[in-house]
Amino acid sequence: MSLTPDDARRQLSLLTAALEELPLFAGPRALLEGLPALFARQGEGHVSVWVPEDSRLRVLAAWGFDPQALPYLAEEGVVGRAYRQGEPVYVADVAQDPGYIALEGHAVTSELALPLRVSGEVVAVLNLERPCPFAEAELEGYVRFARAASHQLTRLYERLQFELTSRLGEEVGQAEDFQDAARRALDHLLPALGGTTGAILVQQGGLLRAVALAGEGLRQGEGSLEEGIPYGRWLSWQVLSSGRPFFASAYDRSACRLEAFKAAGTRAMALYPIPLGPHARTRALLALGDSRPRRWLRVEREVLAAASRTLGLSFATFQTQERLATLLALAREAVEAPPEAVYQRLVEAAVRLVPGAQTGSLLVREDGGFRYRAVVGFDLTAFAPVTLTEGQQRAWYGPDLEAWRRGEPRILALGADSLAAWSRGSGMPPGFDEFTRVREIASTLALPVPYQGEVLAVLNLDNFHDPAAFDEDSLEAARLFVPPVAALLHELDSRRRLEMAALTDALTGLPNRRAFDRFFPEELARARRYGYPLALLVMDLRGFKRINDELGHATGDQALRRVAQVLSAQRRGGDRYFRWGGDEFAAILPHTPRGGAAGAAERLAGHVEAIVLEGRPLGVNVGVAAFPEDGTDEDTLLSTADHRMYRAKTHGVAVWAQ
Numbered sequence: 001m002s003l004t005p006d007d008a009r010r011q012l013s014l015l016t017a018a019l020e021e022l023p024l025f026a027g028p029r030a031l032l033e034g035l036p037a038l039f040a041r042q043g044e045g046h047v048s049v050w051v052p053e054d055s056r057l058r059v060l061a062a063w064g065f066d067p068q069a070l071p072y073l074a075e076e077g078v079v080g081r082a083y084r085q086g087e088p089v090y091v092a093d094v095a096q097d098p099g100y101i102a103l104e105g106h107a108v109t110s111e112l113a114l115p116l117r118v119s120g121e122v123v124a125v126l127n128l129e130r131p132c133p134f135a136e137a138e139l140e141g142y143v144r145f146a147r148a149a150s151h152q153l154t155r156l157y158e159r160l161q162f163e164l165t166s167r168l169g170e171e172v173g174q175a176e177d178f179q180d181a182a183r184r185a186l187d188h189l190l191p192a193l194g195g196t197t198g199a200i201l202v203q204q205g206g207l208l209r210a211v212a213l214a215g216e217g218l219r220q221g222e223g224s225l226e227e228g229i230p231y232g233r234w235l236s237w238q239v240l241s242s243g244r245p246f247f248a249s250a251y252d253r254s255a256c257r258l259e260a261f262k263a264a265g266t267r268a269m270a271l272y273p274i275p276l277g278p279h280a281r282t283r284a285l286l287a288l289g290d291s292r293p294r295r296w297l298r299v300e301r302e303v304l305a306a307a308s309r310t311l312g313l314s315f316a317t318f319q320t321q322e323r324l325a326t327l328l329a330l331a332r333e334a335v336e337a338p339p340e341a342v343y344q345r346l347v348e349a350a351v352r353l354v355p356g357a358q359t360g361s362l363l364v365r366e367d368g369g370f371r372y373r374a375v376v377g378f379d380l381t382a383f384a385p386v387t388l389t390e391g392q393q394r395a396w397y398g399p400d401l402e403a404w405r406r407g408e409p410r411i412l413a414l415g416a417d418s419l420a421a422w423s424r425g426s427g428m429p430p431g432f433d434e435f436t437r438v439r440e441i442a443s444t445l446a447l448p449v450p451y452q453g454e455v456l457a458v459l460n461l462d463n464f465h466d467p468a469a470f471d472e473d474s475l476e477a478a479r480l481f482v483p484p485v486a487a488l489l490h491e492l493d494s495r496r497r498l499e500m501a502a503l504t505d506a507l508t509g510l511p512n513r514r515a516f517d518r519f520f521p522e523e524l525a526r527a528r529r530y531g532y533p534l535a536l537l538v539m540d541l542r543g544f545k546r547i548n549d550e551l552g553h554a555t556g557d558q559a560l561r562r563v564a565q566v567l568s569a570q571r572r573g574g575d576r577y578f579r580w581g582g583d584e585f586a587a588i589l590p591h592t593p594r595g596g597a598a599g600a601a602e603r604l605a606g607h608v609e610a611i612v613l614e615g616r617p618l619g620v621n622v623g624v625a626a627f628p629e630d631g632t633d634e635d636t637l638l639s640t641a642d643h644r645m646y647r648a649k650t651h652g653v654a655v656w657a658q
Helices: 005-022 029-039 078-083 136-173 176-192 216-220 223-227 233-243 259-265 298-333 341-351 390-397 401-404 416-425 430-438 471-503 513-528 545-552 553-569 594-609 632-652
Strands: 048-051 056-063 087-091 112-116 122-129 196-206 208-212 247-248 270-275 284-290 359-366 369-376 387-389 410-412 443-451 454-463 534-542 577-583 584-590 621-627
Touching: 005 029, 005 136, 029 056, 029 122, 029 584, 048 078, 056 078, 056 577, 078 087, 078 112, 112 136, 122 136, 122 298, 136 176, 176 196, 176 284, 176 298, 196 216, 196 233, 208 223, 208 233, 208 270, 216 259, 233 247, 233 270, 233 284, 270 298, 298 341, 298 471, 341 369, 341 454, 359 594, 369 390, 369 584, 387 390, 387 430, 390 401, 390 416, 390 443, 390 454, 410 545, 410 621, 416 430, 430 584, 443 471, 443 545, 454 471, 513 534, 513 577, 513 584, 513 632, 534 632, 545 553, 545 594, 553 577, 553 584, 553 594, 594 621, 621 632
Parallel strands: none
Antiparallel strands: 048 056, 048 122, 087 112, 112 122, 196 208, 196 284, 247 270, 270 284, 359 369, 359 454, 369 387, 410 443, 443 454, 534 584, 534 621, 577 584
């Protein structure tokens, strides 16, 4: 069929007007929705635009018929073939086409379906129907128009991607913190990409928690997202571990869907990893849902990729700022706060800020060994009595002495049995595996904190689920802690030394009465809180006055120093011995019931009675009181121990325990 001159002029006018109007559309969706009206103004009266949705095509806009009368088409028809084949499909006589779907009340003879592309991908189909066939020249003209429309769609999507990422960068750049940036990002992305629900999830130890949510339906069912998704459950963890995005056009039918999104009526889902650095493991996730089934176009995936990169850069900046701000705050606290409080906040900050950490512990160098001073995720009472030698701590860290001295973090991920074997090979004390839960640990990070060539402390961080929990980003975050924490610990150590000088008896080197008055309430409060026994010994020397009077004060001082050496030699981890003044001494024995304290007192008495100076022996009378058997407050326990010490003296025995 050939065109008449009038038809040719009309066709040229139509195509010219259509091509002139294409650049006037503000965005790709506006262009697609506006095509039917554009053709209607030029005389075509039966025009529609179809977009892919799940396994069918949905009418996006139509002119000449009610979209509600035919909202969907299967892919077997004329429009579906054009979509699947990516080529124009022309049917001169629809009556001869078995896939044609007739619409009641509309006389149609021929149909032309034109795929519209963005960067080569078919994103929609422009469909024209007529009561008469199309001429060859018309078909060629419409094919050319479809190419021009596809070119314009590609330009609009490219502009949309650029504007979206630019505005997104501006939005998150104005945020006050990480959570504010996440909220702003969702508020911007949801309308731009046509989503109805959204969340930004961040890994925190063994949980994947929502830091921002969008969409009213999702907010109503947000509990599971804010409480956290346990390690390994649902598709979100698979996306994190693989670093590859996931797109579902029928998420509501997925067996691995999140219940919160299901409750919000989400039917299509995009899960996109947010990279926080070039070498960092993915630990954040953008979830974008739609209440309609939809096929995620390649161009939409590219937009999500660009948005995720923008978010990742912003989030990484906020992470670094938070780490530095936290360390500065700890440094300020170290000036006045009690060391125990600073230690505890330090471990809490490390668990929160080092990616992959679930639990943590801090060992501080004291008296030549390392004592546990703060834990997160463990019971401190189990750790409190334990002191590790430097050799044990070095063996747990590993053989690289230079790395130990530099404060280089090391990662171990040997599996539960291998970690337990590593622990045993480090010569750890009995029970160490049990209270540190070594058999449950999947991976661990150890960070020595050196200052002027000496390691002042060791920070241990653990993960109980993921052997690959700690990565280069974890090491980078851990390294940030070394210089400020070393200075902080040095400051605390200097404070401790000054305080200990004020709390130390100059003659014997034992803590003095002032130290006892400080430590006894603290130990008793811990015993009450954690429910363990505590014993108190009050001691008075026998024979000391004779030695002092007959042999002189220098020999008397020597006797007191010998007694202090005996007490120090018998001390277990956690025990404290004090010189009250004159020839009086005291001891605090945590985790010791009255029977155990009586046995310890007998052994002490035997060692003191072995001290002889120029033929004059020493002895001791010891009174024992125990929490909770003998009392639950300081005054009662002190009074009881003192009374029993006098009873021991009166009855001529070394120890009186009840």
